[in-house]
Amino acid sequence: xxxxxxxxxFSDGGEAISDESLLGARVASSYSLQRQSLxxxxxxxxxxxxxxxxxxxxxxxxxxxxxxxxxxxxxxDGSWHMVTEAFCSAGQSPSExxxxxxxxxxxxxxxxxxxxxxxxxxEGCREEEVVADETLCSVSVSNTVSNVCLAGRMGxxxxxxxxxxxxxxxxxxxxxxxxxxxxxxxxxxxxxxTESPKTIGQVFGTFEIKNGSPGPDSALExxxxxxxxxxxxxxxxxxxxxxxxxxxxxxLLDSLAPSHSSPxxxxxxxxxxxxxxxxxxxxxxVGS
Amino acid sequence: MCRCCYPPSCPTxxxxxxxxxxxxxxCFSQVKGAIDDDVAEADIISTVEFNxxxxxxxxxxxxxxxxxxxxxxxxxxxxxCRSEYNVYSTFQSHEPEFDYLKSLEIEEKxxxxxxxxxxxxxxxxxxxxxxxxxxxxxSERDKRPEGYNLKEEDGRYRDAATITTLRVPVxxxxxxxxxxxxxxxxxxxxxxxxxxxxxxxxxxxxxxxxDLRINLWHLEITDRSxxxxxIKPANMEELTEVITATExxxxxxxxxxxxxxxxxxxxxxxxxxxxCDKHSKLFEEPEDPSNRSFFSEIISSISDVKFSHxxxxxxxxxxxxxxxxxxxxxNRPVETYQVHEYLRSKLCSLYENDCIFDKFECxxxxxxxxxxxxxxxxxxxxxDRSQRRDVTLEASRESCKPRQVLKPRRVCAGGKRKxxxxxxxxxxxxxxxxxxxxxxQENIIAVATTNNLYIFQEKMN
Numbered sequence: 188x189x190x191x192x193x194x195x196x197f198s199d200g201g202e203a204i205s206d207e208s209l210l211g212a213r214v215a216s217s218y219s220l221q222r223q224s225l226x227x228x229x230x231x232x233x234x235x236x237x238x239x240x241x242x243x244x245x246x247x248x249x250x251x252x253x254x255x256x257x258x259x260x261x262x263x264d265g266s267w268h269m270v271t272e273a274f275c276s277a278g279q280s281p282s283e284x285x286x287x288x289x290x291x292x293x294x295x296x297x298x299x300x301x302x303x304x305x306x307x308x309x310e311g312c313r314e315e316e317v318v319a320d321e322t323l324c325s326v327s328v329s330n331t332v333s334n335v336c337l338a339g340r341m342g343x344x345x346x347x348x349x350x351x352x353x354x355x356x357x358x359x360x361x362x363x364x365x366x367x368x369x370x371x372x373x374x375x376x377x378x379x380x381t382e383s384p385k386t387i388g389q390v391f392g393t394f395e396i397k398n399g400s401p402g403p404d405s406a407l408e409x410x411x412x413x414x415x416x417x418x419x420x421x422x423x424x425x426x427x428x429x430x431x432x433x434x435x436x437x438x439l440l441d442s443l444a445p446s447h448s449s450p451x452x453x454x455x456x457x458x459x460x461x462x463x464x465x466x467x468x469x470x471x472x473v474g475s
Numbered sequence: 476m477c478r479c480c481y482p483p484s485c486p487t488x489x490x491x492x493x494x495x496x497x498x499x500x501x502c503f504s505q506v507k508g509a510i511d512d513d514v515a516e517a518d519i520i521s522t523v524e525f526n527x528x529x530x531x532x533x534x535x536x537x538x539x540x541x542x543x544x545x546x547x548x549x550x551x552x553x554x555x556c557r558s559e560y561n562v563y564s565t566f567q568s569h570e571p572e573f574d575y576l577k578s579l580e581i582e583e584k585x586x587x588x589x590x591x592x593x594x595x596x597x598x599x600x601x602x603x604x605x606x607x608x609x610x611x612x613x614s615e616r617d618k619r620p621e622g623y624n625l626k627e628e629d630g631r632y633r634d635a636a637t638i639t640t641l642r643v644p645v646x647x648x649x650x651x652x653x654x655x656x657x658x659x660x661x662x663x664x665x666x667x668x669x670x671x672x673x674x675x676x677x678x679x680x681x682x683x684x685x686d687l688r689i690n691l692w693h694l695e696i697t698d699r700s701x702x703x704x705x706i707k708p709a710n711m712e713e714l715t716e717v718i719t720a721t722e723x724x725x726x727x728x729x730x731x732x733x734x735x736x737x738x739x740x741x742x743x744x745x746x747x748x749x750x751c752d753k754h755s756k757l758f759e760e761p762e763d764p765s766n767r768s769f770f771s772e773i774i775s776s777i778s779d780v781k782f783s784h785x786x787x788x789x790x791x792x793x794x795x796x797x798x799x800x801x802x803x804x805x806n807r808p809v810e811t812y813q814v815h816e817y818l819r820s821k822l823c824s825l826y827e828n829d830c831i832f833d834k835f836e837c838x839x840x841x842x843x844x845x846x847x848x849x850x851x852x853x854x855x856x857x858x859d860r861s862q863r864r865d866v867t868l869e870a871s872r873e874s875c876k877p878r879q880v881l882k883p884r885r886v887c888a889g890g891k892r893k894x895x896x897x898x899x900x901x902x903x904x905x906x907x908x909x910x911x912x913x914x915x916q917e918n919i920i921a922v923a924t925t926n927n928l929y930i931f932q933e934k935m936n
Contacts, residue, residue: 245736249832
């Protein structure tokens with residue numbers, strides 16, 4: 188439960204700041220702390236939505252809309268820009284906690300349209316630059332495709348199946364599994380079985396009930412039909428993934444675009460079955 | 476007038492009065508379900524519905540079971556006698572399914588039950604889980620044929636050589652047996668989770684709605700349905716609004732409404748076009764800028780929509796309020812009732828613990844003068860439209876003596892808590908009343924707590 192304002196502390200002179208503006212500043216910073224906290228909480232909820240007992244698309248949509256609202260407001264008052272700038276200039280070590288956001292963005296492959304803040308820094312990642320949507324800010328730097336990375340403690344979050352109150356304002360999440368590129372495709376196939384964070388589309392895709400899908404036998408056959416080569420691919424994938432860009436909760440912002448065109452990552456059936464198998468293996472490893 | 480307490484209407488002006496029209500006082504009648512506090516997950520009640528005569532009361536639970544209670548026909552010459560509801564039939568409507576491809580279980584929880592109007596001796600109801608709708612026939616058997624020529628009474632075939640005469644089998648009475656059999660199974664109509672069903676006044680068709688689509692079915696045809704509303708965007712990432720409930724107009728078989736997570740209700744006319752993506756009317760109340768917060772949209776999401784029995788109004792339930800809409804006025808509701816306004820300052824906590832996403836239902840009484848909806852702490856609210864009064868009652872084990880009159884409850888939002896009041900922070904948010912139903916003709920209500928069904932009746936004499 189957030190209080191509406193902070194208590195005024197007795198300031199021991201010296202500064203010419205008026206009490207009023209001091210209080211105003213305190214209220215404002217408390218508000219932005221609350222807002223940040225709400226944003227973090229919402230992102231965690233979105234990430235964990237598939238762990239709910241009852242999947243609920245309505246809930247996810249409402250949370251996503253809340254995140255959008257917060258972002259828009261933060262963008263308007265410039266604090267979003269500050270957040271991303273701060274991380275841009277920060278060091279690039281994996282252990283460092285970074286925030287990567289691609290807000291209200293289009294697909295990754297296209298760079299024709301201007302994007303909002305996309306900041307990534309992570310070893311092996313493609314570099315990003317801070318860009319801004321023309322409607323929100325006047326700064327426009329570049330429009331490289333962004334892939335988002337995050338460092339944090341995703342593992343911890345998964346263990347806590349319930350959300351704990353967001354006491355930590357800057358809690359960020361880490362994903363240590365599949366890279367973001369593959370996530371898009373496999374999301375609708377095995378949304379719930381993978382624990383990797385997803386884009387909004389993937390999150391919403393997990394609520395589909397697949398009707399008339401091929402029976403378990405044909406899926407297995409598909410798996411077994413290319414079992415030989417798939418192991419190689421699996422290896423490549425696994426090793427490749429260590430340095431692959433990693434996604435985090437802010438990646439969800441990636442896909443909150445009203446005019447987002449679908450990413451055109453093509454996945455061959457081989458790739459899909461490999462990924463299913465990969466999931467299966469990861470589940471065994473993780474012991475879920 | 477006390478300002479720190481809710482409901483705002485002062486208790487002294489309603490001394491002792493219950494919430495129904497004309498000063499109805501509500502009394503405990505029955506409670507169904509396990510008594511102990513250990514709630515089995517499968518026993519959690521997920522839907523409650525009276526049939527059209529009120530004689531039958533159906534409940535669905537998380538375990539996929541349907542339990543039907545029947546009102547005992549009491550001696551009319553003794554009005555003090557209360558008619559009780561006793562178990563009439565229990566059957567497993569839906570089983571859990573497993574989607575192997577996605578490693579996902581499709582829940583067997585019954586989301587909605589809707590009765591069909593009775594046409595013959597048998598009763599029919601539609602029950603649905605997330606994916607599949609089933610039409611069940613509930614029939615009674617109280618006679619049994621006896622005196623077969625070729626069979627013995629136990630079913631063994633007689634030796635043909637021993638048959639020397641012919642006789643006509645006759646029906647003899649037997650103990651009443653109630654059988655439930657699935658007559659139709661409507662599968663694969665929905666990709667997303669079904670949230671509501673509604674039977675048309677033509678008794679031939681019905682609607683089923685999931686988060687993004689609404690389908691029109693014919694009760695006789697299970698392998699096909701018409702899609703009448705589709706709000707799925709081409710790109711799922713652009714999804715910002717979902718369908719939350721749908722209902723057919725009670726008299727006009729071409730008209731239905733559906734509500735959304737953005738607090739809008741769309742009325743559609745199926746005569747206008749085959750695909751009703753374009754609404755005939757859009758009901759939306761402009762947002763109050765003074766109450767704006769990050770949670771505004773979430774609390775505006777409509778969890779239930781119900782037409783009045785006379786078909787002139789509809790009621791919507793959002794997180795904090797109940798609104799009555801005149802079908803002829805789209806820009807604002809004609810009446811708004813606060814259900815638990817004291818929660819407005821707690822929205823952040825309720826968001827954190829997900830309670831803000833709870834979907835409360837609402838219902839009308841038989842003559843559309845009173846509406847009812849649930850709240851937390853096993854409270855439920857009766858909102859009297861004609862007398863502009865409201866009362867909060869509680870379904871609790873403490874008030875379970877036969878014919879015990881329910882005492883109005885009061886919640887204190889702040890300030891000094893009076894005796895008998897409960898403070899907002901003491902409310903139990905795990906005890907929520909999401910499902911309620913009102914007998915179509917009498918003042919009998921069914922209120923579902925987590926795993927118990929309470930039946931309250933109007934106090935006699």
